[in-house]
Amino acid sequence: MKILLPLFYLPPISWFSEFLKEENEIILEQFENFPKQTYRNRCNIYGANGRLSLIIPINHNGKRVLKELEISDRENWRKLHWKSIKTAYQSSPYFEFYENKMEDIFSFQTNSLVEFNLNALKIIQNILKTEKAYSLSDEYVKNFEGEDFREKFSAKQASEYAMDDYYQTFSDKMGFEKDLSILDLICNKGPESLTYLKNIKTK
Template structure:
């Protein structure tokens, strides 16, 4: 089954349920016009004060295509994001185990949002121990033949998915926060993360 997926920054857990499914042939959309306020340049983690959005600042160079979008080099966002992640997850059961691999995400020097996101996804693949191949679109097709999930995941609205609760570091204060970045699952569930993803049920 061909699945057209958006390319996100450290995607939410539900995104990975489509990505890791062996029945799915994954195609990443790179020719879409860049939509604002989406997971394409933001990810949600569980901070000490609840949900925390990490947003990659854009360099407004006039382009609209996702594949040409550049990230800002003026702000030290990579350093800030990594510090926020360490602060949020350093007390989780598996952060120390994966810390060096996760740090690799923020060593990449690139102006390309697309390149950075793909690099981050590949790092996560290594952690999850999955070798999932994918292709990139060669043009924008308004009504593709493949299943279109370009607009399926919203950074603002809940999607119809049942996620089993698991322990999160600050859940005693704010309760369980579902469908955060894949980082949240990895740091809290470790080697059980892939099994958790495969068991996700959509409504």
């Protein structure tokens, strides 16, 4: 089945569970108008004080189409995001195994949000040892023939996906945080991440 997925920054675990389903033919949306406060330019990790949002700042130059959106580098966000990720996960079971690859996400130089997200996706696929194929949309289609997931994953509401608890660095202190960025799963589950993703169900 054809699935139209939004193109996210270090997507949540639920996104990857749909992306990696063998029966899904994945198309990534790049021509939609950019909706604010979504995972297109943010991800959630588990910091020492709980859920922490990392947000890529956008250049407000009047452009609204995702493919044309430009990243703002005024805030040195790459360095800040990597520092936050390292602080959050450096004591997790698998961080050191993937540290160099994850750091490479933030050394990629582009002012295009789409290019940055696609490069990050390539690195995550490499870590997960999967070569799932996908294509990019070539125009905006309001009524997609297939399953339209563009509004499926909310950064503001609880995830509708059912996931088993797994050990997280701070879960002893604050409990399990569901459906964080794929980085959380990778750092805590390592090679078992792919199996975990395949067992996720929608409620």
